Amino acid sequence: MAIRAADSDALIHARGLTKRFTNLVAVDAIDFDVERGEAFGFLGPNGAGKTSTMRMIGCVSSPSAGTLRVLGMDPVQDGPRIRARLGVVPQADTLDTELLVDENLFTYARYFGIARDEARRRAGQLLDFVQLKDRARDRVEFLSGGMKRRLTIARALVNEPELLLLDEPTTGLDPQARHLVWDRLYRLKQQGVTIVLTTHYMDEAEQLCDRLVVMDKAKIVAFGSPRSLIDQYSSREVLELRFPIDVTPPLDKLDGLADRIEALPDRILLYTPDGEAAAVAVHGRGLRPESILVRRSTLEDVFLRLTGRSLIE
Amino acid sequence: MTGALRVLEHNLIVYRRTWKGSVFVSFVSPILFLAAMGLGLGGLISRGPVRTVDGLPYLAFLAPGLLVATAMQSGYVETTFPILARIQWERTYEGMLATPLHVLDLLVGEFGWLALRLGLGSVAFFLIMLLFGTVHSGLGILAIIVSVLTGLAFAGPILAWTATQRTTTSFSLIGRFLITPLFLLGGVFFPIHQLPQLVQWIAWLTPLAHGVALARSLLVGVVPSSAGIHLAVLLVYLAAGIAAARITLQRRLVT
Numbered sequence: 125m126a127i128r129a130a131d132s133d134a135l136i137h138a139r140g141l142t143k144r145f146t147n148l149v150a151v152d153a154i155d156f157d158v159e160r161g162e163a164f165g166f167l168g169p170n171g172a173g174k175t176s177t178m179r180m181i182g183c184v185s186s187p188s189a190g191t192l193r194v195l196g197m198d199p200v201q202d203g204p205r206i207r208a209r210l211g212v213v214p215q216a217d218t219l220d221t222e223l224l225v226d227e228n229l230f231t232y233a234r235y236f237g238i239a240r241d242e243a244r245r246r247a248g249q250l251l252d253f254v255q256l257k258d259r260a261r262d263r264v265e266f267l268s269g270g271m272k273r274r275l276t277i278a279r280a281l282v283n284e285p286e287l288l289l290l291d292e293p294t295t296g297l298d299p300q301a302r303h304l305v306w307d308r309l310y311r312l313k314q315q316g317v318t319i320v321l322t323t324h325y326m327d328e329a330e331q332l333c334d335r336l337v338v339m340d341k342a343k344i345v346a347f348g349s350p351r352s353l354i355d356q357y358s359s360r361e362v363l364e365l366r367f368p369i370d371v372t373p374p375l376d377k378l379d380g381l382a383d384r385i386e387a388l389p390d391r392i393l394l395y396t397p398d399g400e401a402a403a404v405a406v407h408g409r410g411l412r413p414e415s416i417l418v419r420r421s422t423l424e425d426v427f428l429r430l431t432g433r434s435l436i437e
Numbered sequence: 438m439t440g441a442l443r444v445l446e447h448n449l450i451v452y453r454r455t456w457k458g459s460v461f462v463s464f465v466s467p468i469l470f471l472a473a474m475g476l477g478l479g480g481l482i483s484r485g486p487v488r489t490v491d492g493l494p495y496l497a498f499l500a501p502g503l504l505v506a507t508a509m510q511s512g513y514v515e516t517t518f519p520i521l522a523r524i525q526w527e528r529t530y531e532g533m534l535a536t537p538l539h540v541l542d543l544l545v546g547e548f549g550w551l552a553l554r555l556g557l558g559s560v561a562f563f564l565i566m567l568l569f570g571t572v573h574s575g576l577g578i579l580a581i582i583v584s585v586l587t588g589l590a591f592a593g594p595i596l597a598w599t600a601t602q603r604t605t606t607s608f609s610l611i612g613r614f615l616i617t618p619l620f621l622l623g624g625v626f627f628p629i630h631q632l633p634q635l636v637q638w639i640a641w642l643t644p645l646a647h648g649v650a651l652a653r654s655l656l657v658g659v660v661p662s663s664a665g666i667h668l669a670v671l672l673v674y675l676a677a678g679i680a681a682a683r684i685t686l687q688r689r690l691v692t
Binding site: 145179182184185186204205207208210212214216217218219220221222223227230231232234235236237279280283 | 533
């Protein structure tokens, strides 16, 4: 496994990190380092161990084995000191529905020991940042899903964290709301905030992450930048063929047309440097698929290659 | 313990919006109970052959019992549904524990807040008692503290239990098989010594009987020789409850 920097520089340093529950190994001896200023992703399907990893980094779950250092400290010994410098966006919103929008930020700032005046100032500033200023005096329950998510992100920033942990930041949001969240995260990254996120959306990982690890069944199965992972594990282009439902796909006739062929329930994927040429060749063999699509490889293809399964099933 | 203060501050901010309704309820309930049971039933007793209960007019006998029993019920109500909501449905505690706060901050903050709430409720009740003329000694004001302690003595163990629950099924069972029987048999409406020996023993094992006995003495200006035992029972329940809650809540939230 490629490890870039010396341990001392890494904001998060994990070796052989393991989390066992009574009858389940949720995280199985994983190694990774997160460097200051980067956006680092954990990509994988539900149940891959992403959330368990995030909870250990967030010091609310203790490792069963292995080494974990966060901001140079031990999460088991120094939990409160580490958490004082973290921002956490959990998978399910934990906003206080008994409080108004700005009160959520104010009370949360107080948990960090921030003085009242300063807490009020930051609440206003952050509501501006996540574009919720006009909802400041609203009740949280009247916010849309995307607004709640943005408020949760604002809340995680109230202590001006060096490290922002986001567990599936845009799951369940519509495309417009997702783009708004991505835009804010991108700005944070430019301001120098180190971002660690989990996702099962390949486009999210491609958009946001400088580097990522692909997790499956509690282990890391690949590691690198989105581009390098695609280069390493997939072809440049993918030709997607769909055949009518009542036709058995003629897999044998496709032999030799691509570097690799994946037959999914609803379509056949041909991995090839030149999708157009492969499409012509398919026609040349007398095959008439219902639809043909040539596209670039994505992390989805990487995941399929590595695990034999789709990310979102 | 500044962390606990911040948890308390959070509750205060929430309360800013709900206090009117809650203050209203804290006055209405004692008025209703004292009027109906004390004046209604008490009127009947005062015309009977004995005329008093344990040497007290019925209203004076009943009022301290109701004061303490009301605190018990608040202690139960505040540590079941609202706490499970913060653990599981709203996940407020998960959010709090992502900050420098500890589980113990959270617990001490919640109990501190509950003590304030029980205090407010008990003061309201006490004011109504003054109005009904059932406070016969300045010592009676100490009954407010006894009432708060009794509420907390129930809140501790019940919160510890709530932290182990994933559904609300057991909450109504606690109400039906613990809180209501104690309300009826814990010395609130009639003296415990009228009950069968076994039931008496059971009653004295719970905080309610001790809280009621102590409050009742204080309100007629007597510090009973058993005061130390009563207080000790209440404090042991409270301390054991917080210790247990610390373990169960930690197990639930920090895995």
